[in-house]
Amino acid sequence: xxxxxxxxxxxxxxxxxxxxxxxxxxxxxxxxxxxxxxxxxxxxxxxxxxxxxxxxxxxxxxxxxxxxxxxxxxxxxxxxxxxxxxxxxxxxxxxxxxxxxxxxxxxxxxxxxxxxxxxxxxxxxxxxxxxxxxxxxxxxxxxxxxxxxxxxxxxxxxxxxxxxxxxxxxxxxxxxxxxxxxxxxxxxxxxxxxxxxxxxxxxxxxxxxxxxxxxxxxxxxxxxxxxxxxxxxxxxxxxxxxxxxxxxxxxxxxxxxxxxxxxxxxxxxxxxxxxxxxxxxxxxxxxxxxxxxxxxxxxxxxxxxxxxxxxxxxxxxxxxxxxxxxxxxxxxxxxxxxxxxxxxxxxxxxxxxxxxxxxxxxxxxxxxxxxxxxxxxxxxxxxxxxxxxxxxxxxxxxxxxxxxxxxxxxxxxxxxxxxxxxxxxxxxxxxxxxxxxxxxxxxxxxxxxxxxxxxxxxxxxxxxxxxxxxxxxxxxxxxxxxxxxxxxxxxxxxxxxxxxxxxxxxxxxxxxxxxxxxxxxxxxxxxxxxxxxxxxxxxxxxxxxxxxxxxxxxxxxxxxxxxxxxxxxxxxxxxxxxxxxxxxxxxxxxxxxxxxxxxxxxxxxxxxxxxxxxxxxxxxxxxxxxxxxxxxxxxxxxxxxxxxxxxxxxxxxxxxxxxxxxxxxxxxxxxxxxxxxxxxxxxxxxxxxxxxxxxxxxxxxxxxxxxxxxxxxxxxxxxxxxxxxxxxxx
Numbered sequence: 001x002x003x004x005x006x007x008x009x010x011x012x013x014x015x016x017x018x019x020x021x022x023x024x025x026x027x028x029x030x031x032x033x034x035x036x037x038x039x040x041x042x043x044x045x046x047x048x049x050x051x052x053x054x055x056x057x058x059x060x061x062x063x064x065x066x067x068x069x070x071x072x073x074x075x076x077x078x079x080x081x082x083x084x085x086x087x088x089x090x091x092x093x094x095x096x097x098x099x100x101x102x103x104x105x106x107x108x109x110x111x112x113x114x115x116x117x118x119x120x121x122x123x124x125x126x127x128x129x130x131x132x133x134x135x136x137x138x139x140x141x142x143x144x145x146x147x148x149x150x151x152x153x154x155x156x157x158x159x160x161x162x163x164x165x166x167x168x169x170x171x172x173x174x175x176x177x178x179x180x181x182x183x184x185x186x187x188x189x190x191x192x193x194x195x196x197x198x199x200x201x202x203x204x205x206x207x208x209x210x211x212x213x214x215x216x217x218x219x220x221x222x223x224x225x226x227x228x229x230x231x232x233x234x235x236x237x238x239x240x241x242x243x244x245x246x247x248x249x250x251x252x253x254x255x256x257x258x259x260x261x262x263x264x265x266x267x268x269x270x271x272x273x274x275x276x277x278x279x280x281x282x283x284x285x286x287x288x289x290x291x292x293x294x295x296x297x298x299x300x301x302x303x304x305x306x307x308x309x310x311x312x313x314x315x316x317x318x319x320x321x322x323x324x325x326x327x328x329x330x331x332x333x334x335x336x337x338x339x340x341x342x343x344x345x346x347x348x349x350x351x352x353x354x355x356x357x358x359x360x361x362x363x364x365x366x367x368x369x370x371x372x373x374x375x376x377x378x379x380x381x382x383x384x385x386x387x388x389x390x391x392x393x394x395x396x397x398x399x400x401x402x403x404x405x406x407x408x409x410x411x412x413x414x415x416x417x418x419x420x421x422x423x424x425x426x427x428x429x430x431x432x433x434x435x436x437x438x439x440x441x442x443x444x445x446x447x448x449x450x451x452x453x454x455x456x457x458x459x460x461x462x463x464x465x466x467x468x469x470x471x472x473x474x475x476x477x478x479x480x481x482x483x484x485x486x487x488x489x490x491x492x493x494x495x496x497x498x499x500x501x502x503x504x505x506x507x508x509x510x511x512x513x514x515x516x517x518x519x520x521x522x523x524x525x526x527x528x529x530x531x532x533x534x535x536x537x538x539x540x541x542x543x544x545x546x547x548x549x550x551x552x553x554x555x556x557x558x559x560x561x562x563x564x565x566x567x568x569x570x571x572x573x574x575x576x577x578x579x580x581x582x583x584x585x586x587x588x589x590x591x592x593x594x595x596x597x598x599x600x601x602x603x604x605x606x607x608x609x610x611x612x613x614x615x616x617x618x619x620x621x622x623x624x625x626x627x628x629x630x631x632x633x634x635x636x637x638x639x640x641x642x643x644x645x646x647x648x649x650x651x652x653x654x655x656x657x658x659x660x661x662x663x664x665x666x667x668x669x670x671x672x673x674x675x676x677x678x679x680x681x682x683x684x685x686x687x688x689x690x691x692x693x694x695x696x697x698x699x700x701x702x703x704x705x706x707x708x709x710x711x712x713x714x715x716x717x718x719x720x721x722x723x724x725x726x727x728x729x730x
């Protein structure tokens with residue numbers, strides 16, 4: 001027996017059947033403005049103490065005057081009560097986790113005076129400063145109270161006392177020269193005068209990454225350092241290397257009795273260098289469906305004694321087994337796999353440690369597992385995305401599933417006590433920012449433990465949204481939402497803005513989102529949907545747009561607009577469209593196909609897939625989605641580029657791009673701006689400094705809020721009643 005698809009009823013809701021989710025906001029509450037973003041508190045990383053009495057979590061606030069975010073670790077009683085800050089406000093602290101015995105609360109901080117970033121607070125006695133403890137394994141604390149096992153590069157032969165290596169370092173001709181002067185390994189040319197050269201010398205494809213920027217050159221040949229098994233006993237400072245092999249060990253987990261280690265490795269235990277060279281050679285070949293689409297086995301589960309010896313292969317399945325976990329009795333190992341096909345459906349499997357065929361616990365369930373853990377009684381507790389919402393399930397030994405935590409909301413982190421009696425989680429709903437909750441493992445007695453955003457909620461009227469589904473091309477059921485404008489009055493018409501998410505393999509959902517509240521606060525409807533290609537609806541749905549971007553996904557979006565436009569309270573003559581990344585591409589694409597939208601805004605856009613491929617840090621995206629490199633499939637790269645149809649665009653467009661965005665580089669926005677400018681289409685181009693592809697999520701606060709204000713001004717100017725030539729106030 002398996003769950004049906006909750007929350008996605010197979011019905012089409014006609015526009016006039018969709019009602020406003022909530023009544024007009026109380027008069028004493030005002031509309032959200034961009035500046036309110038500075039006041040929103042974001043919670044994350046819940047960590048329930050082993051005995052279930054306390055919950056630690058991170059709290060991120062914005063210091064507007066300093067143009068930065070600040071994160072601290074707080075603790076609240078699980079039974080309810082006052083939340084207390086546990087880390088010093090002068091430092092950044094995050095990612096709390098407990099020692100297995102509950103005596104220490106570990107957290108991550110780059111405060112000075114220590115080695116590494118792991119610090120701890122003593123929790124079994126009052127007060128005290130944060131310290132670093134060498135007798136506990138660093139990083140995430142293990143459930144096992146005796147020792148931790150992890151994987152990391154092993155010590156190389158000749159690492160110490162190698163006179164040849166030492167002499168080479170001493171004789172380095174580039175020592176003391178500017179870093180950029182050192183030629184990359186294998187380069188033919190070199191600076192005439194190293195002291196005068198301050199450019200970049202590049203020989204490797206991966207020379208830049210979004211966020212990291214330009215990556216330093218390799219000064220020497222790549223050294224293969226296979227990840228080995230390491231162990232550290234709790235209470236001991238010594239870290240012991242357990243293996244020394246030419247292949248890497250991954251995802252190591254220790255059996256409940258502490259005698260065995262399960263890990264994932266190359267199926268034939270080949271050296272890393274051989275595996276990487278094979279992958280590299282395949283990556284350089286033209287796309288071939290028979291080769292590139294065939295299921296392949298890239299990792300299997302092995303078991304080895306804690307004392308070493310030869311590993312025993314447990315599985316021989318296509319794909320890469322991951323997220324390994326032992327059952328409480330040590331007789332089974334669970335894992336997640338998609339059976340070796342990139343577009344395959346992820347499933348949760350269990351396999352007997354003694355051997356045998358793995359068993360699919362989820363059957364033909366429409367959705368996919370996210371995180372999971374074994375409970376002491378042999379059941380599994382699992383999180384999953386169910387379309388635009390999240391849920392927590394209990395899965396019995398025979399695969400029967402029961403949803404214990406759900407509703408219209410998103411869940412951002414879960415934690416369990418040692419005996420799995422409670423679940424602590426951070427959640428957000430459409431009109432409520434994140435807060436911390438706790439609930440019994442059976443879903444009963446849910447309570448909200450924090451109220452960091454209560455004061456803001458009492459002052460600002462955040463909008464809710466009506467959820468609806470509709471049937472689109474090919475019978476696909478699509479989930480969508482319509483967020484009501486602030487100050488909604490029945491009988492009046494309001495403009496509408498369509499939002500398109502990025503990815504495309506991501507999703508909108510049942511959580512508070514600043515961009516939606518920003519536009520709704522200006523008095524406009526916000527329509528958002530998860531068209532085919534979105535995540536959260538199963539692999540078949542997610543990868544159904546391969547090779548067809550701008551096809552049926554475009555029709556999915558237009559069908560939602562058609563439904564909303566039929567409403568008597570939507571002004572279909574005043575509609576806008578916006579999106580970022582894939583959504584930026586789709587926004588430009590839409591304006592080449594229709595002029596029904598009176599304004600558009602593109603964020604981190606792509607206008608030309610040829611130039612994008614040559615300047616992005618993510619060529620693998622289109623190599624997979626467009627079935628090869630540009631020269632393998634030139635027609636697709638060409639015909640899916642909006643720039644080819646720029647002569648059709650009439651829609652006034654605001655372009656927002658980040659100077660340090662290496663995912664969707666500036667060149668595509670420049671081409672789009674020039675095309676619209678030369679054609680006389682109203683266009684504005686805003687370029688943000690010191691910003692990456694993640695400006696709208698993690699960018700500098702002042703710039704992020706400025707962007708929110710510009711979006712609001714742009715759509716207000718073109719869609720609302722404004723005096724000619726006067727931009728709306730933010």
